[in-house]
Amino acid sequence: MTRVSRDALGDLVYEQIVRMLLNHDLKPGEKILRKKLAAVLGVSQTPINEAINRLVREGILEQKGSSGLFVRVFTNKDLMELFAVRAGLEGTALHLCMEEPINPRLNRILNLFDDFSIPIPESRYKEYRKKDQEFHGEILKISGNRVILDFIRNFEFILRCYQKGLIRTPDETLMEHRAIVQEIRNGNPDKAQQLIMSHHWKTRDRLKEIPDS
Template structure:
């Protein structure tokens, strides 16, 4: 007696709509047309509503009473906040990795930048961009902290909607990355933490200054 226990429709639709937001099919500020979605996904209003409301709870969608639901637009203020959070979270995550993980696990963190030295040509630049992402991703992953992992997913989405490429040039960040790696190799957890926090707060500062340039008050 086989019984196909189909995943609840609401969850399926939730996943699909979330993906649409994360990959940009639904753009920040855009109003969500429920009817359109019900037709597109050929389900009734109910699961679409469910999905949208759940995403409202997650903060990716915003409700305007009696007007509708809109893909959240993140402000510079939000970005600043995100960077501060990320700095703290990732800093502590790295510190705990260094303190609690065995050597062979830590090795996975320490080789991302071995083959880079300044200046970078165009090809190396692309590789560096990737190494940068993978390095930070690896820290998140090794933390095995679900809050950090989830936060990071949304952070990536938000960053993409603001800025393509690097916030600061490799001339600044490569030495920082190398210093962080060195601290990890030395198992100096506090220093690794401190340097990583510094690293992210410097990017936060760039964001902040960019904002000030266009917005005189505050």
């Protein structure tokens, strides 16, 4: 049996906790219980501590005095700032992705939304959110730009943006996703970049209308 190195185990536990945060198994404002996490993930305290320390450095978790460690709650103003940056970052990433005539990795995400039709029932919102995360996350990764990759890796960009789930309903964003996909298929990087930036600016504008809970 291959033995997993300490560093590899730490990375794996970190990724599992990030997934729990994205899936809201760990909710905004929830207290982090290290022993409980270790039991859930079936690991010792050491990789749990390493992953938690990393998430604290990244600003995803925060220490509240003697009360303990909590999942940081991002305000709508925080998210507005994130989506403003995300619009430019992801627009640039998509343009870079399309500089190659055929990018197999990009082609694999073009059918993610084919199975949805309006109206999308609430029972499928979680599924749609996962497709949304995959679509946008892969565009950033596929770009291959080291500055972009370092930014999303060190800042946990996607995790922050999805803390409150989907800001706009799937019925509203589905056609926007399909329009972006169509311009990718058409091989029009300028138009695709414009559409994906508009997509994120609309979400930023919607956040202006939503009071912080």
